[in-house]
Amino acid sequence: MSGMTGGGLIRPLTLTVGLLALWQAAVWVSGAPPYILPGPIAVIEVLVQKYPTLVRHGAITASEILMGLALGTVFGVLSALVLTAFRPARRWLMPVLVVSQALPVFALAPMLTLWLGYGMASKVAMAVLIIYFPVTSAFHDGLKRTDPGWLDLARTMGGGRMAVLRRLRLPAALPAFASGLRVAAAVAPIGAVVGEWVGSSAGLGYLMLHANARLQISTMFAALLVLAVFSLTLFFVVDRGMRHLVRWQPEA
């Protein structure tokens, strides 16, 4: 809760300014040419100059990330519910889940691009793949660990299976779901950008690759900065939302 107060803003601001100063100092001391290591001022210049391009590509990457996050969360929640509700499903679905994690997403990227094309679909699929497991396993864990005392109570009260799921198990699993979604929000951008690096015609990953080939390193940095700002914002929005959702939970 202290993040919004004045005292909470000073630290991140100081940290940002300090890191930027260090960066600029490194450029001056090393005397590196701008096509190897551009300073923050050069990057900000590019940010201002190429603002429309960065926004256009940024919007594409952002939509990939958001769609991936939404779809991955929906699939994850549904899978966790199926795993909880139908015991036999666990034996069939669990191995699939584990295999989906054992295969590195990076290795799948070229195939996904081959199958789903150079457009947004393959990138959304990458983001879905990368967040599906954390969401499913966290939520399933939460659903499994309902306090047995509550279940005893519900049983003596004569609560039906669906009512118990809706009134007890689901709300009780929300804190676990929230941690899963936090991880998902943090890693979803990785999926989308890796997809763009492997093969794309738009997006921040494409822009970075394109700039890299032309030694426009300051453009690369500018794209990276846009991506970082979006990812951080996404994470904090999700984190804030989740905290609101489980505000009844005592802070550990």
Add this chain to the structure above:
Amino acid sequence: MSVTAPAIRIEGASLRFDTVTVFDGLDVEIAGGAWTCLLGPSGVGKTSLLRLVAGLDAEGAAAGGRVVADDGAPLAGRIAYMAQRDLLLPWASVLDNVLLGPRLRGDLKGARARDLRERALFLLERVGLAERASAMPAELSGGMRQRTALARTLLEDRPVVLMDEPFAALDALSRYRLQAMAVELLAGRTVLLVTHDPLEALRVADRVEVLHGAPARLARPAIIPSGDAPRATDAPEIARLHRALLERLAGGAAIGGAESAMAATGAPLAREVAE
């Protein structure tokens, strides 16, 4: 209460963990419309016996036995259960917690919902929490939380109430108040209370049963304190019964001094003489 509270008979109850038989062929009578307190050393199967009556699973043990009401009707749907932990839902207000039963049964609809809400508020007033109806459980003290659980139990309005050490986690003063409150509000119901505290049993019970030995048996005769609960715990009779109860719990059977003499000479605790 609209219906009379039935007496309950547990017949041939058995409980086994792997190789250990906790009890076998155990018969227990629980008088109708009265408080029966069940005492006994830890691990003797008190809670398991209560769970058997409640129709709850035996938590990893093999349990068996028949539980019948003396009116011949099934017990399912006629039982309210209160545990040592308050089991309040942290995301629901005090009022919503009290209304958990009807909500789980899908009864909280239409005109019925208004009646139930009114009744819940009335019960919260009875347990002294009228002002806190919209508070969240985390804002309450342990005693208030357990009083909310009592209101939730009362809202169920069941003729049989099973309580598993409901006051054990409370401070002395809260426990003292809540015992009196429970006696008053649960009058006329068939109550089975599992407790570790002999004085609590003597204060609130119409009949005190001690489960002890291996395999466990009920000590005979049952202790029946005179007068109406809640009793003053400093009365001479309660003090005498308290001592007798402690001796029983320590392994003896009859009310008397023989066991304490045995314990004093260092003889092994003779659980077999429990019969």
